[in-house]
Amino acid sequence: MASDQIRITPWEAEAFVDYDRLLKVFGAKPLTEYEIELLRSITKDVHFMLRRRVFYSHRDFDVFLQSYIKGMKTALYTGRGPSGHTHLGHILPWIFTRWLQEKLNIDLFFQMTDDEKFWHEEGQSIELTNSYAYENVLDLIALGFDEKRTHILIDTEDIRYLYPIAVRVAKKITFSTQRSAFGFTESTNIGMIFYPSLQIAMAFLPSELYGEPTYVLIPAGIDQDPYWRIARDIAPSMGYPKPTQIHSKLLPGLGPGGKMSASKPETAIYTTDPPEVAAKKVLRAYTGGQPTAELQRKLGGNPDVCSVFKMFEMLFEEDDKKLQERYLACRTGALLCGECKAVLAERVARFLRDHQLKREKARDRIEKFLLRTKFDPPPLRSCIMKR
Amino acid sequence: MASDQIRITPWEAEAFVDYDRLLKVFGAKPLTEYEIELLRSITKDVHFMLRRRVFYSHRDFDVFLQSYIKGMKTALYTGRGPSGHTHLGHILPWIFTRWLQEKLNIDLFFQMTDDEKFWHEEGQSIELTNSYAYENVLDLIALGFDEKRTHILIDTEDIRYLYPIAVRVAKKITFSTQRSAFGFTESTNIGMIFYPSLQIAMAFLPSELYGEPTYVLIPAGIDQDPYWRIARDIAPSMGYPKPTQIHSKLLPGLGPGGKMSASKPETAIYTTDPPEVAAKKVLRAYTGGQPTAELQRKLGGNPDVCSVFKMFEMLFEEDDKKLQERYLACRTGALLCGECKAVLAERVARFLRDHQLKREKARDRIEKFLLRTKFDPPPLRSCIMKR
Numbered sequence: 180m181a182s183d184q185i186r187i188t189p190w191e192a193e194a195f196v197d198y199d200r201l202l203k204v205f206g207a208k209p210l211t212e213y214e215i216e217l218l219r220s221i222t223k224d225v226h227f228m229l230r231r232r233v234f235y236s237h238r239d240f241d242v243f244l245q246s247y248i249k250g251m252k253t254a255l256y257t258g259r260g261p262s263g264h265t266h267l268g269h270i271l272p273w274i275f276t277r278w279l280q281e282k283l284n285i286d287l288f289f290q291m292t293d294d295e296k297f298w299h300e301e302g303q304s305i306e307l308t309n310s311y312a313y314e315n316v317l318d319l320i321a322l323g324f325d326e327k328r329t330h331i332l333i334d335t336e337d338i339r340y341l342y343p344i345a346v347r348v349a350k351k352i353t354f355s356t357q358r359s360a361f362g363f364t365e366s367t368n369i370g371m372i373f374y375p376s377l378q379i380a381m382a383f384l385p386s387e388l389y390g391e392p393t394y395v396l397i398p399a400g401i402d403q404d405p406y407w408r409i410a411r412d413i414a415p416s417m418g419y420p421k422p423t424q425i426h427s428k429l430l431p432g433l434g435p436g437g438k439m440s441a442s443k444p445e446t447a448i449y450t451t452d453p454p455e456v457a458a459k460k461v462l463r464a465y466t467g468g469q470p471t472a473e474l475q476r477k478l479g480g481n482p483d484v485c486s487v488f489k490m491f492e493m494l495f496e497e498d499d500k501k502l503q504e505r506y507l508a509c510r511t512g513a514l515l516c517g518e519c520k521a522v523l524a525e526r527v528a529r530f531l532r533d534h535q536l537k538r539e540k541a542r543d544r545i546e547k548f549l550l551r552t553k554f555d556p557p558p559l560r561s562c563i564m565k566r
Numbered sequence: 567m568a569s570d571q572i573r574i575t576p577w578e579a580e581a582f583v584d585y586d587r588l589l590k591v592f593g594a595k596p597l598t599e600y601e602i603e604l605l606r607s608i609t610k611d612v613h614f615m616l617r618r619r620v621f622y623s624h625r626d627f628d629v630f631l632q633s634y635i636k637g638m639k640t641a642l643y644t645g646r647g648p649s650g651h652t653h654l655g656h657i658l659p660w661i662f663t664r665w666l667q668e669k670l671n672i673d674l675f676f677q678m679t680d681d682e683k684f685w686h687e688e689g690q691s692i693e694l695t696n697s698y699a700y701e702n703v704l705d706l707i708a709l710g711f712d713e714k715r716t717h718i719l720i721d722t723e724d725i726r727y728l729y730p731i732a733v734r735v736a737k738k739i740t741f742s743t744q745r746s747a748f749g750f751t752e753s754t755n756i757g758m759i760f761y762p763s764l765q766i767a768m769a770f771l772p773s774e775l776y777g778e779p780t781y782v783l784i785p786a787g788i789d790q791d792p793y794w795r796i797a798r799d800i801a802p803s804m805g806y807p808k809p810t811q812i813h814s815k816l817l818p819g820l821g822p823g824g825k826m827s828a829s830k831p832e833t834a835i836y837t838t839d840p841p842e843v844a845a846k847k848v849l850r851a852y853t854g855g856q857p858t859a860e861l862q863r864k865l866g867g868n869p870d871v872c873s874v875f876k877m878f879e880m881l882f883e884e885d886d887k888k889l890q891e892r893y894l895a896c897r898t899g900a901l902l903c904g905e906c907k908a909v910l911a912e913r914v915a916r917f918l919r920d921h922q923l924k925r926e927k928a929r930d931r932i933e934k935f936l937l938r939t940k941f942d943p944p945p946l947r948s949c950i951m952k953r
Contacts, residue, residue, distance in 0.1 A: 305734060336946060342725040346684060353752065353756070363741070369759050372741060372759050372760065373759065373760030375756070
């Protein structure tokens with residue numbers, strides 16, 4: 180399939196990809212000033228990830244915002260496949276999602292797909308992915324999500340919430356649909372084949388828990404888009420509003436290519452990394468610099484292919500003016516990679532020290548964030564959906 | 567695949583098939599005097615369905631009985647796809663299972679697969695299959711199952727019991743395994759594809775609920791065998807004893823061929839049929855008789871292809887001597903089809919009158935038979951299985 184050629188599925192994704200081409204392949208719309216102004220009419224200010232198009236494309240984000248403005252029921256939904264500890268690539272969309280939650284003052288439904296990660300990874304144990312789900316919850320809490328408005332569901336333990344909906348979703352999806360959307364083969368296990376019905380069901384769960392059609396916005400990496408295309412196809416026949424999306428680019432790792440990924444831990448910064456270890460990873464990062472300081476002063480560096488500059492742009496420099504100064508200083512050769520990396524290393528270490536303190540304090544608060552402590556499962560027979 | 571040629575899958579099955587050939591295709595063993603004597607050493611008498619080889623083949627029935635004799639933990643497991651009301655073809659294995667439960671004094675785990683029937687049948691609603699699950703429970707209670715020892719699980723409502731096990735099962739089964747076992751295609755929905763992991767997980771649930779490896783015997787129609795072949799393949803790697811089976815032949819409908827089936831309601835007798843309606847169905851049944859009474863007296867009938875005789879043999883004549891007399895009277899032309907059908911019609915009507923009284927009284931007792939009222943779900947992390 181076409182999207183294979185640019186290697187974007189939920190399980191394999193480059194960074195520094197041609198995001199414009201991705202839009203065309205996936206059929207999503209680029210984020211424009213129209214949607215951003217609509218959001219600004221509600222939120223007053225606009226998050227730097229929008230200004231800089233870290234979140235850069237969408238499906239019906241405008242419809243979601245109009246529904247919100249009209250006073251319809253709305254909710255946020257995102258999730259995490261807990262295959263290990265959280266790294267900065269994971270928390271990028273969460274930081275934006277937390278901001279949205281605060282500005283819109285609406286609920287976030289968060290899915291921990293410990294079953295999916297168990298199914299996907301050979302040799303992985305379900306006990307381990309389930310443990311990581313709880314570890315990852317600590318990061319969500321540390322980022323400041325609102326405990327009253329954040330409802331975390333863990334697939335293996337909360338399946339009774341999803342199953343009444345997933346059963347109906349599963350009937351509407353054939354193996355051949357999956358094959359083309361996800362690149363499944365004859366040797367894919369039947370857990371993986373069934374799994375999309377759970378990720379899609381979660382998009383419809385808010386409607387069932389609230390008992391009214393709910394407009395759901397999903398802020399997530401563009402690599403998750405195949406799920407939402409199917410979800411949007413089947414939503415009308417089930418009586419739900421189509422879930423809407425806002426897609427982020429993928430944070431590059433600190434190496435020469437690819438998204439930040441657990442498969443290359445030396446180029447990924449984990450929230451559990453000791454700050455000094457993380458700082459060292461930054462100091463060893465791949466940059467857009469010249470081979471020597473002399474050449475760099477003469478020719479300037481290239482921030483557009485630099486993993487260090489991307490970290491500033493996508494996470495660690497909220498001030499547009501300062502980011503622009505850094506960009507120009509690099510381009511003109513005024514800023515050497517060593518100095519630039521030292522600044523980032525210090526910011527990363529500072530972030531981690533603060534985050535890790537909050538993360539430890541979060542251990543007593545996990546229960547308050549779990550969906551199961553706040554909602555009853557949707558009854559099988561009185562779902563609002565069409566049959 | 568070979569078994570396709572004789573049209574036996576869980577969703578399509580003839581009766582009057584060549585059961586010997588089926589044994590060869592499925593690789594099960596014929597039931598012999600060895601297993602029957604082993605059972606007799608426990609139960610003292612032997613059910614007519616065994617004597618007559620209505621239950622005619624098995625996998626490791628002897629291993630199950632030896633385990634029972636040695637005092638290992640054992641349990642029974644069977645189930646029902648609640649696509650409608652119960653007919654006599656369904657209760658045939660239940661009657662035998664109830665007898666086994668009484669004689670062995672062990673628990674029966676019973677699965678109502680309302681999800682599967684919803685997935686399998688186009689236009690079917692989950693509300694309806696779920697309602698039928700409860701209707702079918704009434705038949706189980708009316709047949710006299712022991713409420714303390716009978717634990718009924720309804721897939722859609724009790725998924726939290728199965729999912730921790732099913733997740734592990736699903737990882738061990740690929741789409742291509744399914745395709746060959748069940749004849750699935752590219753256009754099969756992903757619910758159907760996932761479903762076998764639930765039917766198989768149920769075979770392992772007793773081990774989890776008891777907290778010790780449990781030898782499970784599954785009395786069921788031979789058409790369910792594809793599930794158990796997969797279950798037996800993967801059980802050792804999960805730390806469970808291989809589930810064992812005893813297979814029944816399929817009760818023919820009252821027409822000229824095929825198992826009793828909801829697809830031909832005029833040739834099926836439902837437990838909810840008014841007794842006089844059921845009697846009329848019997849009087850219109852296809853028999854092995856001659857075209858005229860005169861020819862019948864002269865040439866005799868053929869009970870071997872007669873749906874009426876099969877009803878006596880498999881359900882309504884427990885007395886071997888009387889059955890033999892009926893067989894000979896037919897063969898010699900002494901018994902005409904009209905008389906024979908009248909006797910069966912009266913027995914069927916009598917059975918239904920009695921059953922329907924018990925069935926109505928059962929409505930207050932449903933809760934006591936539900937697994938969820940008696941067990942906690944197995945914890946995800948402390949399962950006894952290997953990882």
